[in-house]
Amino acid sequence: MAPSYKIASIPGDGIGPEVVSATIQVVEKLAKTLGAFQIEFTHIPWGTAYYKETGRYLSEDALDTLRKFDAGIFGAVGAPDVPDHISLWGLLLAIRGPLQLYANVRPVRTFPGTKCPLNTATEGIDWMLVRENSEGEYSGQGGRSHVGQPWEAATEVAMFTRVGIERIMRFAFETARSRPRKLLTVVTKSNSMRNGMVLWDEVAASVAQDFPDVTWDKMLVDAMTVRMVTKPQSIDTIVGTNLHMDILSDLAAALAGSIGVAPSSNLDPTRKNPSLFEPVHGSAFDITGKGVANPVATFWSAAEMLKWIGEKNAADKLMTCVENVCAAGILTPDLGGTSSTQEVVDAVCVEIGK
Amino acid sequence: MAPSYKIASIPGDGIGPEVVSATIQVVEKLAKTLGAFQIEFTHIPWGTAYYKETGRYLSEDALDTLRKFDAGIFGAVGAPDVPDHISLWGLLLAIRGPLQLYANVRPVRTFPGTKCPLNTATEGIDWMLVRENSEGEYSGQGGRSHVGQPWEAATEVAMFTRVGIERIMRFAFETARSRPRKLLTVVTKSNSMRNGMVLWDEVAASVAQDFPDVTWDKMLVDAMTVRMVTKPQSIDTIVGTNLHMDILSDLAAALAGSIGVAPSSNLDPTRKNPSLFEPVHGSAFDITGKGVANPVATFWSAAEMLKWIGEKNAADKLMTCVENVCAAGILTPDLGGTSSTQEVVDAVCVEIGK
Ligand SMILES: CC(C)[C@H](C(=O)O)[C@@H](O)C(=O)O
Ligand SMILES: CC(C)[C@H](C(=O)O)[C@@H](O)C(=O)O
Numbered sequence: 001m002a003p004s005y006k007i008a009s010i011p012g013d014g015i016g017p018e019v020v021s022a023t024i025q026v027v028e029k030l031a032k033t034l035g036a037f038q039i040e041f042t043h044i045p046w047g048t049a050y051y052k053e054t055g056r057y058l059s060e061d062a063l064d065t066l067r068k069f070d071a072g073i074f075g076a077v078g079a080p081d082v083p084d085h086i087s088l089w090g091l092l093l094a095i096r097g098p099l100q101l102y103a104n105v106r107p108v109r110t111f112p113g114t115k116c117p118l119n120t121a122t123e124g125i126d127w128m129l130v131r132e133n134s135e136g137e138y139s140g141q142g143g144r145s146h147v148g149q150p151w152e153a154a155t156e157v158a159m160f161t162r163v164g165i166e167r168i169m170r171f172a173f174e175t176a177r178s179r180p181r182k183l184l185t186v187v188t189k190s191n192s193m194r195n196g197m198v199l200w201d202e203v204a205a206s207v208a209q210d211f212p213d214v215t216w217d218k219m220l221v222d223a224m225t226v227r228m229v230t231k232p233q234s235i236d237t238i239v240g241t242n243l244h245m246d247i248l249s250d251l252a253a254a255l256a257g258s259i260g261v262a263p264s265s266n267l268d269p270t271r272k273n274p275s276l277f278e279p280v281h282g283s284a285f286d287i288t289g290k291g292v293a294n295p296v297a298t299f300w301s302a303a304e305m306l307k308w309i310g311e312k313n314a315a316d317k318l319m320t321c322v323e324n325v326c327a328a329g330i331l332t333p334d335l336g337g338t339s340s341t342q343e344v345v346d347a348v349c350v351e352i353g354k
Numbered sequence: 355m356a357p358s359y360k361i362a363s364i365p366g367d368g369i370g371p372e373v374v375s376a377t378i379q380v381v382e383k384l385a386k387t388l389g390a391f392q393i394e395f396t397h398i399p400w401g402t403a404y405y406k407e408t409g410r411y412l413s414e415d416a417l418d419t420l421r422k423f424d425a426g427i428f429g430a431v432g433a434p435d436v437p438d439h440i441s442l443w444g445l446l447l448a449i450r451g452p453l454q455l456y457a458n459v460r461p462v463r464t465f466p467g468t469k470c471p472l473n474t475a476t477e478g479i480d481w482m483l484v485r486e487n488s489e490g491e492y493s494g495q496g497g498r499s500h501v502g503q504p505w506e507a508a509t510e511v512a513m514f515t516r517v518g519i520e521r522i523m524r525f526a527f528e529t530a531r532s533r534p535r536k537l538l539t540v541v542t543k544s545n546s547m548r549n550g551m552v553l554w555d556e557v558a559a560s561v562a563q564d565f566p567d568v569t570w571d572k573m574l575v576d577a578m579t580v581r582m583v584t585k586p587q588s589i590d591t592i593v594g595t596n597l598h599m600d601i602l603s604d605l606a607a608a609l610a611g612s613i614g615v616a617p618s619s620n621l622d623p624t625r626k627n628p629s630l631f632e633p634v635h636g637s638a639f640d641i642t643g644k645g646v647a648n649p650v651a652t653f654w655s656a657a658e659m660l661k662w663i664g665e666k667n668a669a670d671k672l673m674t675c676v677e678n679v680c681a682a683g684i685l686t687p688d689l690g691g692t693s694s695t696q697e698v699v700d701a702v703c704v705e706i707g708k
Contacts (some may be wrong), residue, residue, distance in 0.1 A: 089546075102617045115473075119473065137546070139396060152516040153513065153514065153516070155549060156549050156550045163505070195509060198439060199506065199508045200672065203602035225605035226607070226613055243543070243546075246576050250579050259580055352375075
């Protein structure tokens with residue numbers, strides 16, 4: 001019998017509902033056309049509207065709710081009238097850490113229909129970014145004292161554990177090993193930060209011994225931005241902390257020319273918990289409701305999801321169809337095109353049917 | 355009588371001595387030619403050789419020693435056989451914070467002889483970066499527990515104070531005000547970091563009220579990298595934390611095409627302590643002793659020093675001469691030229707004499 005998957009759909013805020021609904025249409029068409037598996041999306045209403053009604057971004061049993069699914073697809077969170085740190089810690093960051101989705105994986109490449117802005121990378125860019133997603137600078141620790149006084153002081157505490165570093169490091173080495181060039185760069189900032197960052201260096205050196213077939217090096221995060229600009233072809237897979245890779249992954253997507261189409265996977269590589277797939281872009285309230293949101297980042301995220309749950313053929317087919325549509329110039333305005341979200345959806349569905 | 359300045363010269367490690375000695379030659383020639391001021395450089399031997407001899411990177415009375423000078427010029431620190439966090443905390447970071455050199459200023463522009471690698475900035479880049487230089491992620495706080503155990507945990511603590519943020523913010527608004535476009539972008543990461551970063555946002559909004567003539571906006575550090583790549587012309591002055599601007603200033607210099615020539619000023623804007631001027635590049639042991647180190651970043655740093663101590667004419671003259679030499683193609687190998695360090699020095703001295 002064909003396998004059947006249950007997917008949590010969390011559209012969230014802004015253009016989130018538009019790109020998630022676009023993606024569901026495309027994935028349902030794909031499933032129907034291939035006939036190899038069944039897939040069912042269940043709508044979950046978490047987000048700012050839910051928060052305004054209930055005072056919470058997530059339901060109280062959110063983690064248990066999510067655990068009933070094989071995976072989740074997420075749109076965006078954030079609204080102009082709620083401070084970002086409330087909405088993001090209310091929803092996204094309240095899932096990533098607690099569900100131990102410790103590997104945030106971000107493929108970055110120059111995509112059909114996008115242009116690499118770098119003279120140094122005339123053939124475009126193709127990198128794989130691995131971000132630690134459960135600790136470090138996003139531990140949520142720290143505080144403020146003497147609030148509002150001239151002598152106010154505040155801390156942001158980055159918490160690192162050997163377990164946390166080792167598991168993401170192994171994942172990154174495995175990722176690098178699975179790619180043709182078998183190259184990994186470990187990013188830290190251990191010249192100015194002498195505790196967790198030095199531990200990162202030590203763990204990298206020790207895990208590397210189990211991967212003699214992977215060529216790896218170490219770079220400081222500041223120097224890494226220079227290398228990304230000046231020697232893009234020297235890079236393949238990159239791993240680093242939650243904050244460092246947050247920064248480098250945005251930069252990477254911009255350098256590849258593909259910031260509007262960048263996908264991300266929040267993975268629990270142990271597969272105890274469902275993984276969550278989301279576009280890198282945010283809620284984009286300036287274009288919400290206009291029907292022009294670019295759905296490609298969410299399509300790509302869904303393809304990563306299909307791969308993760310075991311439907312690699314379907315994932316490949318989806319990516320081929322999306323790339324064909326982009327290469328044909330059927331693009332939303334952010335990529336210089338004139339198509340609406342629905343026109344892109346329809347074109348991808350036609351491709352799938354071919 | 356012509357004013358007379360006493361400058362501490364701290365060449366440090368690697369190519370540091372080569373670029374500092376190049377700079378002293380050029381500045382002495384400039385002083386002699388202009389006849390408007392006297393300048394005396396005093397050699398201070400701090401660095402890795404000093405450390406190997408004495409067990410310390412700095413003398414015990416280093417801060418008092420420095421306070422006897424009007425300013426300092428610094429080369430580089432770091433050696434292959436000493437961990438970076440030892441050498442950097444031994445020397446550079448042991449001066450910046452304790453001397454309260456809280457403003458690290460990094461002008462970034464596409465320089466004659468350098469090429470901007472971005473298609474999005476065909477006319478090149480001209481930005482002013484202001485980095486908080488005394489606290490934040492470089493507070494040196496944190497620790498490691500259960501070292502070497504599987505359950506080891508480590509923290510890096512970023513410490514922010516209202517005073518520390520407010521003074522750099524005022525400095526940045528004043529810097530923005532002094533530039534033609536009067537544009538400032540305040541970089542934080544207050545969506546995921548809820549304490550010191552939110553304090554940054556609050557202080558920015560309050561200081562901005564005193565600068566109604568400056569147009570300012572706020573950006574998350576990850577999004578800022580995207581803007582630097584995709585809309586470079588929308589940027590003028592940027593201010594941010596010690597770590598964020600460490601990263602963004604390297605990126606900026608790479609995007610401008612000028613990483614090899616980037617200067618930096620470590621300023622005490624209250625002028626209680628002497629400020630320290632240094633190239634952004636490091637000790638570069640791979641080319642040390644070959645006579646090909648690029649001295650331009652240190653020349654530019656010296657020009658910033660001359661401006662700071664009050665010799666603006668001399669600073670402008672130095673920059674014009676250096677730019678003419680670069681534009682004439684007299685460049686070290688890192689910029690695609692074939693000249694030696696001394697050839698660049700000689701050419702600049704000839705320009706000065708013209
Ligand atoms: C939404 C926000 C918390 C997030 C982050 O900073 O991690 C975003 O920038 C990302 O990259 O996923
Ligand atoms: C040398 C090192 C400590 C330093 C830093 O990280 O601040 C360097 O990268 C810089 O930008 O000045």
